[in-house]
Amino acid sequence: MGAGKASDEVRSARPAFCLGLKVVGHEPDKEEVEDLTKEFLAESQEGLERMELCLTELEKRPDDGELVAEIFRAVHTIKGTTGFLGLGRLEKLAHAGESLLGELRDGKLAVSTELVNGLLELMDGLRRILQTIEATGTEGERSSDNDDALLAHLAELKVGGGELRANVDPASLPQGSAQPAPPAVAPGVAAAAGPSMQDKTLRIDVEVLNRMMNLVGELVLTRNQILRCSPGAGNFPELARKLNSVTAELRENVMQARMQPVGYLFRKFPRMVRDLAAMCRRQVRIEFEGQETGLDKSLLEAVRDPLTHAVRNAVDHGIEPPEERAKAGKPAEGVVRMRAYHQSGSVVIEVSDDGAGISTQRVLAKAMERGLVTPEQAASMPQREALQLIFVSGFSTAKQVTSISGRGMGMDVVRTNVEKVGGSVELESQLGSGTTVRMRVPLTLAIVPALVLQSGGQSFALPQNALVELVYVPQREAEQTVERMGTTELYRLREGLLPLVWLDRLLGLEQSADTAKLGFYIAVVESEGCRYGLVVDDLKAPEEIVVKPLSSELREIGVFSGATVLGNGTLALILDVAATGARAGVHPVAEELKLAGAERAQAETAQRELAQIEMESSMVIYETGESGSAEDGEGGRMAMPLSAVERIETVPLRDIEYAGGRAVLQYRGELIPLEDDGNVLHSLAKAEATASAGDAAKEGATATVLICLRPEAHGVRRVGMVVRRVLDVSAGRLLAAHAAACEQQLAMVKDRVTTVHRGFARQAGKPQTAILKEVA
């Protein structure tokens, strides 16, 4: 045999351990064995997972002694405990594996695909027995439960160094020889079957646990002090503060303990991808990114199955066979990339492949075949929407059903599972270059900062992350601020229009009489691209709330995402902002909102604003020179887009200063140049001089200045236009440049030619003509 030295030592060490127990005279009773078994199962599962990872690594780095040692340790630990627990079958198998690994460790065997396959089979064998133990409490006594074939295979490997089996097709290997083993995808399937022991246990750093215990101790002490505290005692505020900080710290700690790196979830995939690739005859490499991203344990379990589905799909449907890839000019080896990262309070896990992508044509064809869409719908369906059809239950575009995927279940399962924990799934696909499945799950379900508000005499909690701003509307202004468009009520928030949703009306609550006296608040909320103002009676303090799930009947209402107990002991329902908006019918307004948003952006950059004056826009019509002056008959009638005019100021003439011969004006702490096309300043100064000579009136003459925003190469510049007087503001329409247009930009106002001030058309050097329509 020539087993490794270490295993010999272990064999001798084990009886001593058992003996030790016997000497103390402590026969483990049934309950104790059960506990030990549970612990053993969780530990072994973890060991096997590590082993799996190492084995796939080993194939790439066969000379890494550290990996072999790690695998050896995993098998060895299992073997060590089995004897003690009286698990003979497991022990036998583990022993066989251990001696094989001993050979490998001692360098008597070389790493080969056959050997790795053999070891993976061993691992599956061990895992199967562990599962049987977990399910039935025994190792399985049925005749099918024997490992002779596997044992023989392992022995064979040990003797022959794998050479004997060199002629076997690698693709069929994971299946095992005469094994009653399930197909190679079994690990994934088994994981999906139900929570195993491992899912129910959690490894916590003892340090974290100690800290938690300390905090609990402090919590108890604080409670004692508070109990002893007489009402109105002076130190009460201090105690309350202490309680607050202890609670916060304890919470932080518990949350931390629940956080698990996503990498823990990724561990099983290298093996899965390896086996799947062999079965589908693909060459696939798996890459990970962001394994350290932390995610709440319960959520981690929730995304396990969806991820398995997604990876399976990526390998089977996504990545093409090597020949096809070569034809498409891609490397023969496909890549499945799993990436995890934090994004605004949620964790995003992506599974992307560089495969063929999803053909929307095929999706639509299939959808039509199944009667999900009509041909007309299909023709006009945008690509993104068409891709969403994949999430419909029982939908699969696979040309043929394989044993791995393509049975038409998968994507709908993915979506259901992720949505169950409040997440979402997105699908992106580029035909020919790959598909990405993006799952977004909340970081934690437990505690969120929220604003407590009141409507119709009831308290509601609004998650802070959906809240944009708050507006108070006093009663006397309520009538003017709320404007109506059809049945929709709107509020003018700065430049945009905000649809209003009255919470009490929406929920059918009684309207409280106080509202009439005190006015109301508008909580501007935004969620899932839908923005609206939620009208409530009153705002309470912001609170960190503990989210409690509602029963399914109440979840169905759709408006509430949960409930929470407030500081005063009462319950408050947590509003689901997106669903509330949808219920109130804000969705159709979403388009309008986009426009409103554009308007807002427009105000910020005059550049864009001016690009729009081509269309319907208001114009300021003004006069420059003396009306009826000889130089131009129409008194220099000019037009300027209203949107370019910031303010119309009346400036005392003496405030206008001259720098280097140019008129400038100090305007709100800024020096702006003045343009005086009609020589207004000059004539005004002349008029003033004669006037002041006549009667010594103190009040100086004033000039009218249009403060304008002029687009320039580097942003927008403020300039002042000195005008004689402003005539009118009129709606008009600028037309495209006219052939007859000369240097000046012309417009027609009241059937007369009007010049549009230069520099305010869309582009310099591209004169434009505007036709201003007279406003009745």
Place this chain on the structure above:
Amino acid sequence: MRSAEGIGANAGDTLSICSLHVGSGLFGIDTRQIREVLGSTAPRRVPLAPPYIAGVLPYRGDVLTTVCFRALLGLEKDSKTNCVLVFDNEENEERFGLMVDGIGGVIAVEPGTLEANPSGLDARSQELFDGAYKLPSGLMVRLDPQRLRPSRLAESGLFGGESGPIGRLKQERQGEQR
């Protein structure tokens, strides 16, 4: 009645039933099925919830959905009603509460006095009641908490609800009227 008790005979088989008052009726639930009785509580109303939902209560760190038995019987809601019985839902370990007018006491009854629902009962009552005990003082309707689960009530569709499309439409109308 006497004879029935006589036949039931076996003294060891007596059941302890908790009697409840709702409206003018007397109801009974096997004490073994009751987890806890909460006195004097006012559940927090949930807007848009089906009418038979009295509201939610904080209970042992969870939110307890409470069914209003008066509403199930088609009685007016009474602000005084405030006794809540807590049950464990066997199927998915989801607890729920039942709001009744008041708790009477624990009565020992012979299983033999239980009579199945008569055939003439209307659909709603068929759904809610689980037979009746013939007590000397009158009938005590037996209730099976598992039949009163909110999820089951929702499935039966007999007790109305605003979650369907019709309900939503109704809500919208109300909104417009205001």
